[in-house]
Amino acid sequence: MKNTLKIIAISFTLLLGASTYINAHHAFTAEFDPNAPINITGKVIKVEWINPHAWVHVEVKEAGKTTVWMVEGGTPNTLIRNGINKKTITPGTVIVVRGYQSKGKLCLPRCIANGRDVTFPDGSKVFMGSSGTGAPRDGSDPRERR
Amino acid sequence: MNKSLLILFTVIALVGGLNAEEWTQSKTWFGDPDLQGTWTNASLTNLERPDYYDTLIVSEEEARTTLRMSEEFSESVDNPYEEGESPQAGDNVGGYNVAWMDPGTDLFKLDGEYRSSILTYPEDGKLPRRYIRWGLEAYGMYRMFAVADHPEERSLGERCLVGFGSSGGPPMLNVLYNNNYQIVQSPGYVMILVEMNHDARIIRLESNHNPDNMKPWLGDSVGAWEGNTLVVRTKNHHPQQKFRAGIRHQILVMEGAEIIERFTRTEENEILYQFEVDDDKAYKDTWRGEMPLRAADGEIYEYACHEGNYAMANILAGARAEERK
Numbered sequence: 001m002k003n004t005l006k007i008i009a010i011s012f013t014l015l016l017g018a019s020t021y022i023n024a025h026h027a028f029t030a031e032f033d034p035n036a037p038i039n040i041t042g043k044v045i046k047v048e049w050i051n052p053h054a055w056v057h058v059e060v061k062e063a064g065k066t067t068v069w070m071v072e073g074g075t076p077n078t079l080i081r082n083g084i085n086k087k088t089i090t091p092g093t094v095i096v097v098r099g100y101q102s103k104g105k106l107c108l109p110r111c112i113a114n115g116r117d118v119t120f121p122d123g124s125k126v127f128m129g130s131s132g133t134g135a136p137r138d139g140s141d142p143r144e145r146r
Numbered sequence: 147m148n149k150s151l152l153i154l155f156t157v158i159a160l161v162g163g164l165n166a167e168e169w170t171q172s173k174t175w176f177g178d179p180d181l182q183g184t185w186t187n188a189s190l191t192n193l194e195r196p197d198y199y200d201t202l203i204v205s206e207e208e209a210r211t212t213l214r215m216s217e218e219f220s221e222s223v224d225n226p227y228e229e230g231e232s233p234q235a236g237d238n239v240g241g242y243n244v245a246w247m248d249p250g251t252d253l254f255k256l257d258g259e260y261r262s263s264i265l266t267y268p269e270d271g272k273l274p275r276r277y278i279r280w281g282l283e284a285y286g287m288y289r290m291f292a293v294a295d296h297p298e299e300r301s302l303g304e305r306c307l308v309g310f311g312s313s314g315g316p317p318m319l320n321v322l323y324n325n326n327y328q329i330v331q332s333p334g335y336v337m338i339l340v341e342m343n344h345d346a347r348i349i350r351l352e353s354n355h356n357p358d359n360m361k362p363w364l365g366d367s368v369g370a371w372e373g374n375t376l377v378v379r380t381k382n383h384h385p386q387q388k389f390r391a392g393i394r395h396q397i398l399v400m401e402g403a404e405i406i407e408r409f410t411r412t413e414e415n416e417i418l419y420q421f422e423v424d425d426d427k428a429y430k431d432t433w434r435g436e437m438p439l440r441a442a443d444g445e446i447y448e449y450a451c452h453e454g455n456y457a458m459a460n461i462l463a464g465a466r467a468e469e470r471k
Contacts, residue, residue, distance in 0.1 A: 031457055038233070050453070053454070074245075077248075098233055103465075115243060118242075127243060127246070
């Protein structure tokens with residue numbers, strides 16, 4: 001019995017640890033459908049700089065049909081502290097979003113997706129990275145702490 | 147003594163005096179040591195020591211290795227697809243870009259040395275868990291992530307009540323982002339605003355604990371000054387806050403746990419934060435840790451979590467969509 005509980009506890013802890021890296025504010029797997037991948041290109045029409053997640057609204061035109069997607073991002077706090085603000089991504093910017101659609105697919109009022117990978121059409125990132133997140137530590141980033 | 151020697155000695159004395167000048171703790175207008183400001187505990191150092199480290203103190207080279215591993219992992223998360231490639235059905239849905247995260251940029255240093263864990267005791271850098279208790283509590287946590295009949299069943303973080311893991315504490319531990327705290331003092335009180343998810347710890351100074359049936363989300367904290375150190379004792383932890391899980395740490399804090407924290411400003415831009423957790427229901431031994439709270443740039447952006455919490459509605463809608471299948 002004791003060993004069984006230990007195995008359950010360890011398994012649960014490992015599972016939780018493995019799954020929460022990208023979960024952050026919430027369980028993404030509860031919100032998004034792993035069987036509904038998306039790869040969309042569209043024009044930004046609105047950015048909501050709100051907590052706990054910022055949302056980028058993208059207008060996608062395909063086969064004569066226009067669909068508006070709300071793409072979930074992270075917290076605005078981090079970007080603002082990095083000097084990235086509302087002027088960094090503005091309405092009219094074209095972006096490519098690769099990720100997964102929400103489990104609820106009513107698209108009312110808008111379709112919902114997570115922005116697992118958000119780039120400009122030329123492949124560059126929509127939001128610049130920062131040291132500790134892939135960028136080199138060259139001293140130019142004030143967040144490079146002692 | 148000739149004139150040249152006199153000038154030389156004077157210069158040496160002045161330089162020596164400047165070097166000897168140490169930072170002194172400033173006081174608030176009401177005389178308490180001043181801890182006020184915006185602070186961050188963002189760091190690549192986690193609560194528990196990774197298995198690839200044997201010691202608490204690690205070398206510069208080992209610290210660089212950690213940074214490189216973090217960067218490589220972040221890069222793989224940040225851009226998982228080749229140009230033109232699409233996500234595959236059945237894969238992990240993932241999260242959002244790493245650019246939205248702020249876990250820290252290095253292992254933190256104390257006394258000029260890199261640390262491999264926040265934990266200082268037990269000496270192996272691992273929590274002395276009682277696995278039977280953890281096993282008994284696991285199902286309750288599983289339900290928080292697996293059931294979505296009502297908002298009340300979801301995790302406290304998703305409900306915008308408290309932050310993830312033990313961000314709000316006590317003990318206050320680093321998480322994936324929003325590792326910022328604002329300390330404000332007034333006569334008889336110290337308030338710590340925890341950025342994630344906009345919780346405020348209100349520490350009453352020279353006060354008794356509230357009755358045991360009162361269990362605030364972040365526990366009942368009272369404090370006192372020991373010299374320039376603020377000593378905070380917390381008990382009566384909220385029963386729904388006992389399992390605090392995030393990527394950086396997973397801890398269990400039972401209602402009867404007693405936690406002591408110590409805040410000592412060691413220099414203008416740093417507070418030494420130390421804690422001790424005594425919880426014999428969940429742990430075989432006391433555990434202790436320490437880390438720096440470093441001065442943060444800028445202020446905390448308002449975390450109006452409830453107002454913008456589309457995710458909760460989407461999670462519930464997702465559960466209803468699953469039911470219709």
